[in-house]
Amino acid sequence: MSMTDATRNALRTGTVLFLFALVGTAILAFTHDRTEPVITRSQQAEKLALINQVLPASSYDNDLLASRQDLPPDDLLGTRQPSALWIARRGSQVTAVVLEAIAPDGYAGDIALLIGIDIDGKVTGVRVTAHRETPGLGDYVERTKSAWIDQFAGKSLTDPEPKHWKVAKDGGAFDARAGATITPRAVVKAVRSALDYFARHRAAFVAAPPAKEKKA
Amino acid sequence: MMTLNEFRSLFQNGLIKQNTGLVQLLGLCPLLAISNNVVNALSLGLATLLVMAASSGAVSGVRHFVPHEIRIPVFVLIIAALVTVIDLAMNAFVHPLYLVLGIFIPLITTNCIVLARADAFASKNHPLHSVIDAVAMGLGLTLVLVVLGAIRELAGKGTLFSGIDLVFGAAAKSYVLHVLPHYQGFLLAILPPGAFIALGLLIAAHNWNKARAAQRVRAAVPMAA
Numbered sequence: 001m002s003m004t005d006a007t008r009n010a011l012r013t014g015t016v017l018f019l020f021a022l023v024g025t026a027i028l029a030f031t032h033d034r035t036e037p038v039i040t041r042s043q044q045a046e047k048l049a050l051i052n053q054v055l056p057a058s059s060y061d062n063d064l065l066a067s068r069q070d071l072p073p074d075d076l077l078g079t080r081q082p083s084a085l086w087i088a089r090r091g092s093q094v095t096a097v098v099l100e101a102i103a104p105d106g107y108a109g110d111i112a113l114l115i116g117i118d119i120d121g122k123v124t125g126v127r128v129t130a131h132r133e134t135p136g137l138g139d140y141v142e143r144t145k146s147a148w149i150d151q152f153a154g155k156s157l158t159d160p161e162p163k164h165w166k167v168a169k170d171g172g173a174f175d176a177r178a179g180a181t182i183t184p185r186a187v188v189k190a191v192r193s194a195l196d197y198f199a200r201h202r203a204a205f206v207a208a209p210p211a212k213e214k215k216a
Numbered sequence: 217m218m219t220l221n222e223f224r225s226l227f228q229n230g231l232i233k234q235n236t237g238l239v240q241l242l243g244l245c246p247l248l249a250i251s252n253n254v255v256n257a258l259s260l261g262l263a264t265l266l267v268m269a270a271s272s273g274a275v276s277g278v279r280h281f282v283p284h285e286i287r288i289p290v291f292v293l294i295i296a297a298l299v300t301v302i303d304l305a306m307n308a309f310v311h312p313l314y315l316v317l318g319i320f321i322p323l324i325t326t327n328c329i330v331l332a333r334a335d336a337f338a339s340k341n342h343p344l345h346s347v348i349d350a351v352a353m354g355l356g357l358t359l360v361l362v363v364l365g366a367i368r369e370l371a372g373k374g375t376l377f378s379g380i381d382l383v384f385g386a387a388a389k390s391y392v393l394h395v396l397p398h399y400q401g402f403l404l405a406i407l408p409p410g411a412f413i414a415l416g417l418l419i420a421a422h423n424w425n426k427a428r429a430a431q432r433v434r435a436a437v438p439m440a441a
Binding site: 012013016017020021024027028031032034035038039042046134135136137 | 252278281282283285286289290293294296297300301304305307308309311315372373401403406407
């Protein structure tokens with residue numbers, strides 16, 4: 001049986017394509033292998049740096065990243081998917097938690113937040129981690145754009161009173177810039193809800209057994 | 217080898233005559249999306265230039281082994297592999313810069329100017345010529361991106377180089393130029409419509425300039441005759 005020219009041609013082209021795919025895959029596998037440990041390290045350092053913006057590194061001594069747990073979706077957190085929780089300890093004592101929450105009612109959809117709350121229910125810090133608010137208008141909730149978000153530090157459900165957990169324009173205790181109140185209103189509401197969530201689950205957080213921690 | 221004239225004509229093509237942003241109008245999606253300030257624009261332009269130079273060199277190097285009928289899938293494969301390698305390498309070794317450019321790098325794969333140069337030029341020319349063509353085209357794109365970024369940032373925020381600290385660290389914050397102090401801002405320029413309007417004006421200016429040059433040539437001919 002002899003091959004026709006067309007068959008031979010198709011085989012040849014197929015082989016060439018296969019060889020290119022093989023070489024391409026090998027190069028990618030090699031690069032991935034070489035870069036993965038470095039990338040994982042810098043991603044963790046980055047995550048920890050972000051967490052340390054809402055919770056001072058001096059307030060815990062455990063391996064915070066290893067303490068990560070998944071929280072089920074909850075209306076108070078504004079989450080529709082499991083979100084992360086980190087439990088900070090000093091010695092065996094739980095000192096604070098850091099959790100992810102979402103303000104679902106921003107001007108342009110979800111505003112993702114990272115919130116640190118100490119064991120007495122006081123906010124240690126809040127950061128906006130992702131949003132699609134209008135540049136130059138609602139985006140001052142980002143720490144790189146303004147210090148607005150810093151006013152949550154030290155606040156709790158008793159200070160200010162629950163009815164004052166609103167922006168100033170609505171008679172509350174939190175400033176907001178004129179002309180752009182939807183975004184801060186959403187953030188204030190989400191931080192308050194997260195505090196409610198914490199108050200409800202505080203006992204479980206405090207009793208949580210320490211994660212098995214790898215020595216770094 | 218390459219003569220000085222060939223070299224010059226490659227650069228003239230890339231920067232002006234066949235400028236990707238103003239004449240070929242290829243790869244407009246990243247051009248419009250990322251030109252809201254100078255730093256973003258310059259960063260994306262240089263990243264694209266790097267990918268173009270690498271992929272044109274690689275495509276030209278293997279051009280004799282690629283059967284004509286499968287050249288497009290092979291070129292796409294080469295470009296995608298190179299972009300992924302650059303993406304991973306930047307993520308690992310220049311992490312702060314990656315945080316700024318990270319989202320744009322994979323998008324470069326879809327920038328049709330990269331494939332266009334691979335197919336239209338690199339697959340038919342010597343690697344040296346191909347790399348130089350890619351660099352010239354990349355510079356042309358970077359130039360348009362930066363001008364567009366400068367126009368939009370100036371009109372939108374009254375500054376230049378805002379966000380430069382994301383590339384060079386917090387110390388660079390003082391490099392931001394507040395060209396128009398106490399400027400109230402013009403949001404439209406930063407939002408997508410600003411990109412279309414500014415690019416339209418740039419293309420118009422380019423065409424006007426071209427028409428004027430052509431008119432000068434026409435006017436000059438009878439005198440020379």
